Amino acid sequence: MEIIRSKRGSTKVCYEGYAYTKKKENTSTVRWECCKRRSHACTGALTTDFGITQVQIVCPHTHPEDHTEIEAMKVHSQIMAVADIGAPGQILDVMLAQYPEEIRAALGNTESLKRAIRRARTYTNTRSGQSSTEKKAVVDRAPTE
Numbered sequence: 001m002e003i004i005r006s007k008r009g010s011t012k013v014c015y016e017g018y019a020y021t022k023k024k025e026n027t028s029t030v031r032w033e034c035c036k037r038r039s040h041a042c043t044g045a046l047t048t049d050f051g052i053t054q055v056q057i058v059c060p061h062t063h064p065e066d067h068t069e070i071e072a073m074k075v076h077s078q079i080m081a082v083a084d085i086g087a088p089g090q091i092l093d094v095m096l097a098q099y100p101e102e103i104r105a106a107l108g109n110t111e112s113l114k115r116a117i118r119r120a121r122t123y124t125n126t127r128s129g130q131s132s133t134e135k136k137a138v139v140d141r142a143p144t145e
């Protein structure tokens with residue numbers, strides 16, 4: 001189970017080839033619903049404890065799991081996390097080189113990724129960028145092919 005936090009503050013969890021968005025919390029558990037709730041009329045859902053260590057599936061999905069898509073979603077959030085360290089084209093060159101072709105294909109076309117980076121960058125700048133040196137270090141270690 002992996003947790004993705006978007007720049008806009010929403011939290012998603014990835015579990016066994018499905019992604020879930022946080023729906024609600026009560027006193028001891030968090031309810032998560034499938035990200036394809038609308039597009040696939042999916043009622044897939046699970047509950048976790050607050051630490052997201054214990055998972056209970058409460059409702060099955062209407063569509064098969066897709067590990068490539070989930071992996072691409074994680075990569076997308078990693079790319080957006082470094083949106084403010086360079087030009088969108090440079091960021092993509094560095095980040096995408098680390099992943100196989102199928103993941104890059106699942107991420108969609110380069111132009112829309114660049115647009116997403118520019119949006120993420122604007123948002124970060126208005127929020128006073130946090131730890132940009134730390135983010136830069138991540139990319140400096142990445143292959144530059």
Ligand SMILES: [Zn+2]
Nearest residue numbers: 034042044061
């Ligand atoms: Zn689903």
